[in-house]
Amino acid sequence: MPESMVEVAKVTKVYQRGKQKIEVLHGLDLDIPKGDFVALMGPSGSGKTTLLNLIGGLDQPTSGEVRVGGSRIDQLGSGELARWRAHNVGFVFQFYNLMPVLTAERNVELPLLLTKLSSAQRRKNVAVALEVVGLADRAKHKPRELSGGQEQRVAIARALVSDPQLLVCDEPTGDLDRKTADEILGLLQVLNREHGKTIVIVTHDPKAAEFARRILHLEKGQLLEQARAA
């Protein structure tokens, strides 16, 4: 049986909005083995992003366990969780979320400021990451000088540069046209197949989900079925 990268057990998540309590996830269980590429699908409000945030250590469950790479991240304090994120997980967002004041290479270097790597080593790692996403020639460009697809590649390079085993991507192609979206998803596929990264993406787009090895459907905070992509 393959080793688990993500284990979610009996997780509930309740948000307080004013006086109202909204339970978004209801005792959810999920297991994602190492090296898997999972697409989370479901209607708006089904809890996809909430689940992704819990897996990425951006939020804490109300109850239940979240174990990633063997660590119980639901038990970590905010400082420990920040350190854990820096070393174990890479994030890709729908709107890229690059720092507009920094060039592509500086954006990619940003997570490395949290490491003890020398400046030369950081530059080397950045160059490799940009090479992997095919943007070595755009290293000195600022985000506004890049296309949407290129910006997302920079974001992927930033997610990769500290060599995390897990990549979580929230609608990574939601802001891109079909052709560019397919290129980005193809890149994620390469990272999964050739570099062994475990990838979890949230998407509304069935075509995007087809790039994953598995598609999980969420509805009203519960996992409905597991389908294997083509």
Next chain:
Amino acid sequence: MTKSGFVIANLFRKRTRTILTLLSVITAFLLFGLLQSVNTIFSAGADFVGATRLIVQARVSFTSPLPISMLPKLEAVPGVARVGYSQWFGGVWQENTPLIMFSIDPLRHHDIYPEYVMPEGEWQAFANTRTGMIAGKMVAEQYGWKLGQKIPISSNIFPQKNGSKAWSFDLVGIFDGKDENWKKRTNIVYVQHDYFDEANQFGMKGRTNFFILRLTDSARAEATARTVDAMFENSPDETKTQTEKDFNISFVKQIGDIGLIVRWILFAVFFTLLLVVGNTMAQSVRERIPELAVLKTLGFSDRSVLGFVLAEAFALCLAGGLVGLSLASLAGAMVEKGTGGQFQLHLDGSVWLLGALAIVLMSVAVGLLPGLRARRLRIVDALAGH
């Protein structure tokens, strides 16, 4: 890239706004530097003067002259080594350049102020020349006066007996200071009191603005001052006796409490600056809530994010503060040069130290609230745009 590089890059995301804010900080610190120097001159300037001399003036005001006949009584006070006197002349060089000019008794003054250095021959010439005048080196150099020259001076107070305010004196000596502090005080001109006393039209014969007492022991300054004032109590010429340093301070305070005025101006300047820079910082943080959330997502701790915002505030205040204080230094030096050293507006260490303190306090004041907001930011809410 370093963390400081990231901070600086963030500062210049809105170049125009940052430059304008920086200009306000520079202006505030330029004003701070200059006003604080003025304050220093007026309130703490002559520490080196010490308490070896007392100044006796009329209790009402030094503009009410005291009779020189008090001199023997003053000389008899225990602890007084020598007594001199001086009278404000109101001298004006050429059209409208005011001079710090007094009429004095030359030999008494020589004994009382050993800090002024001049060849004995010149002191004697001053004592023996009725129309004699001696000038500090600083003044002489500024106006190009040479020994033996006749110097035309007008007085804006005292006309001669013929009604003319134009006086003429013979420059018989040029004195220097014994050390750096006293060299800076050679911006004074002295003339013979006897000549002034006889020649002026006002008929204030035998009177003078101040007596200067040189003490045998500075530790007894306070007791001697009390003795002097007690001696003339209930007489027509009641006195007010104080150390030379206190006298200098109270002299300049006649035009107002400079320290208080300076403090109020600076308070207004810094309060406005606080609003300007505080608003810039708050706006800057508000605009990039999602970016700050991304930083936290990447693994920067809450404390690091607070640190980034505080560092931005500090960088802004530090850059503006250093440029402002340097400009104040430059402007002060220019004023000092332009006035031939008469207005010594230089920024000393204490002004720079206060400036550094102001930079730190200002950074914390403008950076703390936006920084705490950034620190408290919840990643999921910020990314979702809540």
